[in-house]
Each structure stands twice: as structure tokens, then as C-alpha cells.
Amino acid sequence: MNSKELEIYKNIKQAIVHQKLRPNMQLVEKEIAEAFGVSRTPVRNVLRKLSYERLVKIIENKGAFVTWFSVNEAIEVFEMRRILEVNAVRYACRLATEEQLHEFGKLVEVELNTYQDADYIEAIQMSGKFHLKIAELARNSYFYLYLEDLISQTSVIISIYGESHGKKSTCLHHHHIYNAIQQRDEDLAEKLVIEHLKEIEDTLHFDENLQIPASLSDLFQNML
Amino acid sequence: MNSKELEIYKNIKQAIVHQKLRPNMQLVEKEIAEAFGVSRTPVRNVLRKLSYERLVKIIENKGAFVTWFSVNEAIEVFEMRRILEVNAVRYACRLATEEQLHEFGKLVEVELNTYQDADYIEAIQMSGKFHLKIAELARNSYFYLYLEDLISQTSVIISIYGESHGKKSTCLHHHHIYNAIQQRDEDLAEKLVIEHLKEIEDTLHFDENLQIPASLSDLFQNML
DNA sequence: TTTACACATATTGTATACATTTTATTCCAG
DNA sequence: CTGGAATAAAATGTATACAATATGTGTAAA
Numbered sequence: 474m475n476s477k478e479l480e481i482y483k484n485i486k487q488a489i490v491h492q493k494l495r496p497n498m499q500l501v502e503k504e505i506a507e508a509f510g511v512s513r514t515p516v517r518n519v520l521r522k523l524s525y526e527r528l529v530k531i532i533e534n535k536g537a538f539v540t541w542f543s544v545n546e547a548i549e550v551f552e553m554r555r556i557l558e559v560n561a562v563r564y565a566c567r568l569a570t571e572e573q574l575h576e577f578g579k580l581v582e583v584e585l586n587t588y589q590d591a592d593y594i595e596a597i598q599m600s601g602k603f604h605l606k607i608a609e610l611a612r613n614s615y616f617y618l619y620l621e622d623l624i625s626q627t628s629v630i631i632s633i634y635g636e637s638h639g640k641k642s643t644c645l646h647h648h649h650i651y652n653a654i655q656q657r658d659e660d661l662a663e664k665l666v667i668e669h670l671k672e673i674e675d676t677l678h679f680d681e682n683l684q685i686p687a688s689l690s691d692l693f694q695n696m697l
Numbered sequence: 698m699n700s701k702e703l704e705i706y707k708n709i710k711q712a713i714v715h716q717k718l719r720p721n722m723q724l725v726e727k728e729i730a731e732a733f734g735v736s737r738t739p740v741r742n743v744l745r746k747l748s749y750e751r752l753v754k755i756i757e758n759k760g761a762f763v764t765w766f767s768v769n770e771a772i773e774v775f776e777m778r779r780i781l782e783v784n785a786v787r788y789a790c791r792l793a794t795e796e797q798l799h800e801f802g803k804l805v806e807v808e809l810n811t812y813q814d815a816d817y818i819e820a821i822q823m824s825g826k827f828h829l830k831i832a833e834l835a836r837n838s839y840f841y842l843y844l845e846d847l848i849s850q851t852s853v854i855i856s857i858y859g860e861s862h863g864k865k866s867t868c869l870h871h872h873h874i875y876n877a878i879q880q881r882d883e884d885l886a887e888k889l890v891i892e893h894l895k896e897i898e899d900t901l902h903f904d905e906n907l908q909i910p911a912s913l914s915d916l917f918q919n920m921l
Numbered sequence: 922t923t924t925a926c927a928c929a930t931a932t933t934g935t936a937t938a939c940a941t942t943t944t945a946t947t948c949c950a951g
Numbered sequence: 952c953t954g955g956a957a958t959a960a961a962a963t964g965t966a967t968a969c970a971a972t973a974t975g976t977g978t979a980a981a
Contacts, residue, residue: 477935499962501961501962501963503962513937513963514936515934515935517963533963534942534962534964535942535944536962546838549838549839550839553840556784560780615773615774615776619839699964701964727933735965735966736966737966738964738965738967739964739965741934757933757972758972759932759974760933
């Protein structure tokens with residue numbers, strides 16, 4: 474993926490994660506191509522990449538749509554995050570160098586200082602960075618690879634089932650988790666990560682009938 | 698991904714997993730396109746998909762190459778397989794229906810009956826199916842999604858670092874694991890899965906200096 | 922003989938034109 | 952007005968042409 478496609482990719486991904494592009498919205502190739510001043514070819518490549526990350530769903534001959542996660546799919550995402558993050562945080566406790574921990578500490582510090590006046594978008598960004606930092610400390614690139622996708626998917630899930638106002642407790646949890654890692658207390662770190670993820674999940678209102686269609690035609694199409 | 702691309706995809710993937718296409722070999726778009734009687738466009742899509750699965754590495758302006766896994770990367774694959782498969786087998790013990798277990802039993806039966814005269818290719822195929830069946834029983838699509846890739850990657854890793862003659866003990870292990878799942882003995886199943894994966898990993902000869910370059914120019918390029 | 926430059930070839934990257942499919946509109950019959 | 956077929960428009964799928972890049976070859980000068 475070259476710099477041109479990367480630019481388009483980052484923009485669209487950010488728009489989805491930041492909930493500017495809502496689930497079920499169609500991403501028309503031509504529109505995106507014109508917006509970025511390129512042909513459809515690189516746009517199609519980007520949309521495919523996003524579909525592999527499950528942020529976009531491509532339906533043959535119909536187009537690319539921002540993914541709608543069903544309740545079951547959402548539960549799967551949280552379940553897999555728990556599995557991966559529990560393992561990651563244990564590896565992090567064992568493998569993180571003092572220097573890495575110091576750097577990590579600064580990240581948590583920044584998050585604490587900004588969370589008062591931070592808007593929703595910033596909070597998502599910061600929270601994601603925290604979780605990915607643990608994946609990084611775990612020293613297995615697959616943690617990062619998988620969790621990067623799962624965390625992005627979580628943003629979409631929250632935009633579907635979440636409350637409008639995000640909980641403020643998040644970064645206090647983060648600080649506690651950080652402390653546990655720093656003390657290399659694997660059991661405590663695991664416990665806190667599980668509690669943290671559960672708390673996020675519990676803020677959601679899983680209503681199976683909920684639908685936020687991009688258009689009325691989509692709505693009635695989905696009801697077939 | 699439509700049927701045309703799927704056909705090309707399955708062929709190339711199989712060729713890599715079955716070790717017909719060796720690591721570092723270049724996959725030239727035009728050649729593949731002509732072989733399948735299509736233009737380069739769908740071929741490029743397939744190569745990209747394979748690159749997301751880490752079976753192919755795309756280098757900008759150079760082309761697509763069958764992935765070469767370093768020793769560290771190989772270790773990461775086994776480590777992540779262990780994490781995911783341990784969790785998957787536990788879920789399988791809890792969630793598998795009697796009907797699923799029966800079906801699973803038939804699969805293991807077939808594997809046992811054919812393993813005497815089975816060639817290497819068949820053995821890879823069968824083994825993969827066994828491990829993916831557990832992922833399926835675990836009722837979280839991410840197990841299947843991730844393990845499908847990791848298992849394919851394992852084939853390539855074995856083709857790099859493995860012995861020419863595969864161990865025959867594999868499907869006996871499989872049978873034991875199956876029994877543990879059937880008895881819903883999570884702890885035993887976990888223990889057997891870990892041992893099984895470790896045994897596969899132990900048959901490998903991790904020699905960091907080992908290289909099977911596709912060409913001499915590649916070899917000396919890697920030595921810079 | 923070796924090196925460096927120019928040229929030729931091969932491969933990938935991008936844009937565009939055309940084909941196919943889906944979706945929307947129109948218009949007419951009931 | 953309603954329903955439905957015919958038509959038009961829009962979107963995606965595919966092939967092809969051209970551009971950019973990398974690779975390989977050959978030739979001339981040192």
C-alpha cells in the first residue's frame with residue numbers, strides 16, 4: 474500500500490472510527506475518488522483493505538457499506554478482545570523493559586491530564602492508543618495486528634449500541650492497569666483488564682431490533 | 698470477492714500451502730492472469746488478499762512474493778496459535794453440541810484411516826481441517842478467521858524450517874484431543890493442545906542463517 | 922578488464938473505457 | 952391511484968492503455 478492509498482485509507486478509517494460515517498452508509502467509489510482527486514482504482518483497493526478489517530462490508534455488485542455489527546457479532550468482538558488482551562497484558566508484565574514502562578507511563582499521564590476537557594473523538598483516540606500500547610509491549614506482532622482491528626470495530630459497535638455520553642471512568646481504569654503492569658502483577662493486571670472491558674460492554678444497550686439505516690430504502694431492504 | 702477471483706485465490710493459496718510455490722518466489726501478475734485467462738485486475742485483488750493473510754508479501758513497485766518467515770516470525774505464529782487454540786478448545790468443550798461432536802468424530806475417524814498411505818499434501822490438508830473444526834466448535838467467528846490464516850502460515854513455516862518427512866504421530870494426538878473434548882475435559886484438552894503444538898514446533902530446525910532464495914540476486918540483496 | 926552510462930525490457934501503478942448489474946424513474950394499463 | 956413493465960440512470964466489475972519504476976543488457980571510455 475503506497476502513500477497515496479494510505480492517505481485515503483487513513484481518512485476513511487478515521488471517519489468510520491470517529492463515527493462520521495455511520496454504519497450501513499454506502500461508500501460510493503466515484504465520490505471518494507473525486508474527493509481525493511484520484512481514479513476509482515486506488516479507492517477500490519482501500520475499500521477492500523477496510524473490508525478485511527471488517528470496518529466495511531462489500532456486497533457484490535452493490536457496493537461498500539460501513540459495517541453494521543449485530544448483537545452477536547458485537548459480543549464476539551468483546552470476547553476476542555478479552556482473550557487477546559488478557560494474554561497481552563500478561564506478556565507485557567513479563568516482557569516490558571523499564572524504558573518502555575516509562576514511555577507508557579507518560580502516555581497514561583497525558584491521557585489523565587486531557588480527559589477532563591477531551592471531547593468524545595479524542596477520548597476514543599486516546600483509549601485506543603492505551604490498549605494498543607499493551608499489545609505492543611507484549612512483543613508478538615499478532616497482538617497488535619488483531620487488536621488494532623478489534624478496537625476499531627469496538628468504536629463502530631459503540632456508535633451502534635452505545636450511549637451518547639461516554640463514561641469518564643475509562644482512563645482511571647487505564648491508570649490502574651498501568652500500575653499493575655509496572656508492578657508486574659500479572660494476576661491483578663488480568664483482573665483489571667477483564668473488569669475494564671466488561672464495564673465498556675455493560676454501557677451498551679444491546680437491542681436486537683435497533684437499526685440505524687443509511688436511507689429508507691436500506692431500511693426496508695433489510696426487513697425482507 | 699466473486700467466484701472468478703475466488704477460483705484464482707484458492708488455487709494460489711493451495712499452491713503456497715502445499716509448498717508448490719516456495720517462499721521468496723515472485724508471483725508475476727501477468728503470468729497468473731494469462732494462466733487463468735483473465736486480466737491483471739482480479740489477479741492484483743487476489744494477491745492483495747493473500748498479503749493480508751501474510752502468505753504473500755507485496756513490495757511496492759517490485760511485486761508479490763511468497764512470504765518468507767523469519768525465525769522470530771515463526772515463533773510468533775506458534776505462540777499466537779497456542780493462545781487462540783487453547784481458548785478455542787476450552788470453548789469447544791463447553792459449547793459443542795452432541796451432533797457437532799459426532800460429526801467431528803467422523804472427521805477424526807477419516808483422518809485415522811487415511812493417515813497410513815496419505816502423502817504429505819493430504820496430511821497438511823487433514824491436519825488443518827482438524828484444527829479449524831475446533832475453531833468452529835468454539836462459536837466465535839474470530840477463532841476461525843485468525844486460525845485459518847495462522848494454520849496456513851504454519852505450512853509455509855514448515856516448508857522453510859521443517860523436515861522433509863512429516864511426523865506420523867500427529868493424528869494420534871488429534872484423536873486424543875478429540876476424546877478430551879468429547880468428555881468435555883477442558884484441562885486435559887488444553888494440555889494436549891499445548892503439547893501437540895509444541896511437538897510440531899519442536900520438529901522444526903530454526904536456523905537463522907537458512908535461506909531458500911528464489912534467485913541469487915534475492916539472496917545477496919537480503920545479505921546487505 | 923572494469924566501470925559507468927545509455928538504452929531496452931519487464932513489471933508494477935494508475936487512469937480510463939467499456940460491460941454488467943443494480944437501482945431509480947417514467948409511463949401506461951388496469 | 953395503483954401495479955408493473957419498459958426505460959433511464961447510476962454504481963460496480965473487468966479489461967485495456969498508458970505511466971512510472973525497476974531490472975537487465977550492451978557499449979564505450981578509462
